[in-house]
Amino acid sequence: MNGILGTALAAQSPLLVDGAMATELEKRGVDTANALWSAMALIRDPQAVHDVHRSYFEAGANIAITNTYQANIPGFERIGLTDDEARRLITVAVDEAVAARDDYRSSVPAPAMENTSDDRRSRPLLVAGSVGPYGAFLADGSEYTGGYSLTDAEYRDFHRERMRVLADAGVDLFAFETMPNMAEVQALVGLLNDEFSDMEAWMSFSLRDAGHLCDGTALDEATAALDRVPGISAIGVNCVPLELVGDAIGCIRSATSKPIIVYPNNGDIYHPGTKTWTPNPSGLSLAQLAPRWIDAGASILGGCCRTTPADIRELAAVCHGPSVRTQTGGRETLS
Template sequence: MSTITKALAAQSPLIVDGAMATELEKRRVDTANELWSAMALIHDPQAVRSVHLSYFEAGANIAITDTYQANIPAFERIGLSAAEARQLISAAAREALTARDAYRAFDPGLEAASGGPGRPLLVAGSIGPYGAFLADGSEYTGAYTLADAQYRDFHRERMRILADAGVDLFAFETMPNMGEVRALVGLLAEEFPGREAWVSFSLHDDGHLCDGTPLEEAAAKLDGFVQISAIGVNCVPLDMVTAAIRRIRMGTSKPIIVYPNNGDIYHPDTKTWTPNPSGLSLAQLAPQWIAAGASLIGGCCRTTPEDIRRLSASL
């Protein structure tokens, strides 16, 4: 039984945390750079821990490590050594795990990650796409192509560091193209046989990945992999989620995870946001998503601990 399945047996739906960069900016961490929120690992790791703790306090079951854009080539590009980069990736996992331990200390009855009664608390190691390393919005287009071995070489060491640091599972998140997903799943199966991951896609529309792959087809291709414990979408507009869940359900019986943006509209070319025109929130829409088949729900860009608190209360 997977970690996600065990956690869902204790509590359903599970609440995923919200945005990291938004909260770091409130703590005066500069995220306007190629490393984005990963810059905090260099300058203010305590702020990363504080953000994780704030989401656990708000009701989140799952913290996602601050490693979406933290990879060895990205750190080397700004002048750090490979050894320094490895230490920072490990530190990202440690900050999330320490925040979980600190939160558990407030309530000794909370469930350990390995299972048992009560509220599950998990740490997922974020594995952002190669497009995030490019830092040009490619995770929203999928307009890049590497050979299978190149994708594996890019992701392997970050996965190894996070696994060794003790994360409960991987989050293959904001994935825009199936070529990269196939490489990651192959890498997981062949080199991390005791590990599991969820896969969440970025979308062109509510029925297609950014590279044009039909969403139900993408889900069906992952359905047979036992190490993939959930399939879903993230970093997408709120109004895409319900239809996306229905399409994913057409291709898989696995748990479905959704953690969209807060409704603000992102402009990758200028790295700016337009405020949410609808005014709808995670808490208002989550009942629809559960009815459609989602069982893990959280927030991505621009969401806050208050959004997660309201989401948790509504569910």
């Protein structure tokens, strides 16, 4: 597989995505109880965004997802900011992720730079520009239902400028994430093909159940449609319950040979109507389930809502410790 993700996977597999941004911002005193959610930190405390990204790199993540899931130009304009101010804040989100990566790499003490056991300079580290669904802009929980409808042109108009700012600011690829609506997925693919052909993206769905997007589209059919798109470099699911992931991987693998990405919630159950959570009833964790997901075909793993650097650190220990799959010379081996 070619492209940025393919090169990274040739160097290390599985790749690890970071975890929740809002959960960590709240610990740092940032109020996320608003229509902008975690994007409010770009206005009030961008250093906190930097610190969260850095904490995930320290925990072992390969990929930082920018704090732009809810950061779109119409959303910023809705609270009274200008177009220029909105673009600047999206750029800030990328700058903080890139700076955190650079700071992490440069923090290796000089003697350790020659120590091959310290992987800060050799481990692939990417910045993915988060492109959340139109439902996130609505801020009514519809990213979990797909219950909205725009024309293809309207979807493109909504996403285009954020994607342009992300690309210009220097993200390595796009993260089309928590996508519940197949019409929106198709519009994003069209936009990628027609106007961002020099970029690649992963597409990550939000699910109703292990076999269907939130809008009812069959997961294998949605995957098959993306399998033919050169710019889509990985396909998967995120912001879903842990118990859906294994079957979803099987469904995706039946329709594509592309890398599969999964980054579910921590097992707590979200209630969109009240914006509250019920604690994880299963007691299972990302680290406990990761070996099953890797065996099923996933090669990019991480966490979404309510996951923490501690979760990613445990995931890294399982995925990159003794007796786990690693890449050596482009071949998958056991080490």
